[in-house]
Amino acid sequence: MKKVILKEFKQEKLNQLTAIYGNDEAESLYHWLVEDVLGITKIDHHLKSETEFADEKLKDFEQKFDQLLKQVPIQHILGYAEFFGENFHVNSDVLIPRPETEELIEWIIADFHKADEIKILDIGTGSGCIPIILSKHLPKAKVFSLDISQEALSIAKHNALMLDTTVTFYQQNILKANQLPTEVDVIVSNPPYVRNLEKAEMQNNVLDNEPHLALFVKDNDPLLFYQKIAELAFKEKNKPMIYFEINQYLAKETEEMLREIGFSQIGLKKDFRGNDRFMKVQK
Ligand code: GLN
8 A cells, every 4th residue: 555645646647747738638637547547536635635545556547647648548548438428438449529529419319309210320430429329318219320440330339238229330331332221310420521731730649549530531522421421311212311510611611512412401500619510401
């Protein structure tokens, strides 16, 4: 056992983290790691001045802390990300679920919570965060999901099982598809949409640890996923509605492209940061 004076311990760790992450993120990373590994909450820091930790636990903490200093995402260090109040297993094969994507899901839940048996298809599922949360919150819906990556699908399947939801998964490259894998009422997608020219805005821990396959598109063809998905949807007899997460800089271009395909009702929604981020698309 080792005795630790919490105030000193925190200050020492924060000094190191702040140099890399800035004050706010350092503070939240510190508390997340300490609570997860050492079982000490933020409130404990006010209530106790000192505490004792088993040598093993402290060693585990120090190893994980070193990874944080190397800018490994905390979700990869701990193996999970919190999204919509649930823990999702994540690793470098899937995108860490982003808080704005919760708002995309909220939009769909608000629109369909009174609906009967609708069918929903998520395209580009990654960790499975979108279809799994939809399935949880719309228990009458049948939820389908596809991804090109076998590795991502095995994580999504694991998450569906852990979170006790039924989602039907398909492995498919949507860009090569001639039709949707199943007839649905609603399509949702958060496809890759970051242009290479936007890389400069991104943090190193994203660039070094998250799958580029899930993030990036070519500068000269940034809407390819939206176009393909919209074309496939438009060909369907029942004309499913589509909910997209979009590139904040390309809302106008995305809308024009969708109108050209033939969609006429297009709703744009901002995310909590005030960026153009979501689109609801209907014929
Ligand atoms: N919003 C994500 C990011 O900024 C990108 C998500 C995506 O490409 N679909 O990292």
